[in-house]
Amino acid sequence: MSGLKVFAPASVANVACGYDVLGFALEQPGDEIIIRKKDTKGFVISTITGGKLPYDPMKNTAGYTAIKLLEYLEYEGGIEMEIHKKMPFGSGLGSSAASAAAGAMAVNEILGRPLSKSELLPFAVLGEQIADGAYHADNVAPSLLGGMILIRDTPSLDFYKIYIPRGLHIVVIHPHIEILTKDSRGILKDKVEMSKHIAQSSNLAGLILGMQTSNFDLIRNSLTDVIIEPQRAHLIPQFYKVKNAALSEGVLGCSISGAGPSIFAICDNSLIAENAANAMQRVFSDSKIESTIFHSKINKEGAILC
Template sequence: MKKSIKVFAPATVANVVCGYDVLGFAVNQPGDEVIMSLTDGKGITISKITGDDGKLPLNPTKNTVSASVQHYLNHIGKPDLGVEIELHKKMPIGSGLGSSSASTVAGLFAINTLMGNLLTNKELVPFAMKGEELACGYGHADNVAPALMGGFVLIRSYQPLDIISLPFPEEMHAAIVYPEVDVPTKDARQMIRSKVLLKDAVTQWGNVAGLVSGLFMKDYDLIGRSMTDILVEPTRSILIPDFYKLRTIAMKAGAVGFGISGSGPSVFALTKDADTANKITEKLKQHLKNISINSLSFVSEVNKRGPIILD
């Protein structure tokens, strides 16, 4: 049995505008890395975390990676297995790009590989959801499912968990810009209304169905006109500087659709090609610079692989 492994897991765009907690897709960059080793000791230890500016806990009961791995080990009947974890954050925390998800998924993929792949990546999703529960108080799957399975996913149901991989246009790209402002996921979730009007729910259902249909049909026009959110975006957009100006810039530059990635502050545009995505990120970054906000940008096709072994 292999004793050590290094794994990369990708960032994700969750919600995809209208699909709050039920839609998400993986991207090639950024992402996180985990180095995991089996030891002769008992229990999980976190020996090192880099790239987090000291924000993440080394306590294995409070870190999403180790907590999820512990749930997995309990499930396979090896609760006291000696495991040492190094976590290397290669993406910003609180970016709306599934930072906790990427770390958790890398850890679960690593331990499952070291154990001889006892479960499929899809079967690892419930364990990854435990990490999300620890991170933001609610075990949603719209980040961890695409990070584990790759591609574009729909969570049709949470009880019982029912996850569907969706087709999508092969040439589709995401233009992602992260304005460097602080939007904690837990706070962003608490801002959302707990009750909605039936007429608003009907509009949202129609948009989710339209987006899924557009992906199946590879119909960019249908995808674009379905990327409208009347339930969550009006509240969360308040936390993102010049959100509606950024949308106007992206759409004028050729975006198919535009919205908030996860809980924000990252925003994303779907495009028909990489050139348009690159053009959009440059224009958005320039606008943010003009209002004295630093930003990071990423351009990626939809990641079909999910987590990968680096060595």
């Protein structure tokens, strides 16, 4: 069989003040998975391109997602999967989440869509957990479902889509260094000062309210992370210089994408986005650090059948 192809996009998690509970999908980059039925029983990963990943499905985010979904659906036939990585590892752009989301959707499509997209989320989260050992959906949910998503409760995966105001543009700059999520999570303190907790809660509420009401001033005043960013900033060379370069161009806010090292900026028009991207890249270039820029709107579709 020729098979089916599924694309799942990269994502920005945390979105400054929403650690582990808020994320949004990008238009590019992303991962592609090709899936087909085979004559012999069992599940195999036959091809992996774009990076070194385990062929053992129990150690592979897309493979583990597929296995768990196939078990749930009680499918006993044969499935072959190809994984084509189209985005960098350890980038803070949800690489493992994109593979898991694409894996879940690919299995569902090849079996005739027995589940809705939202019903695939628990399986994709289990798959993404293989990568860093943490059970969280702020990358997987937007990669699978699209848009900006609030995870109100992680254990139950109670999630809500946030309204996206017209005109928003996203800039993401990926410096060509690698930070593993498990390492970036490992440096975080497990206690938070009361004053910072209050400020972070206020910022998260303000950001969501600003999005829902298209209040760009409120978004600008709320896109601040007082807890996680200060602990992780030292992992990214020239982080504050890059952030200040973006802010000087008028972006609504700028912070670390996921676990880093990518840095995102939210802008209220495309001209500001373009100017901010150039300013951010100049900082890395002056420090002899290569980087890649991604321009995007917030992707409202998530994983799609190609």
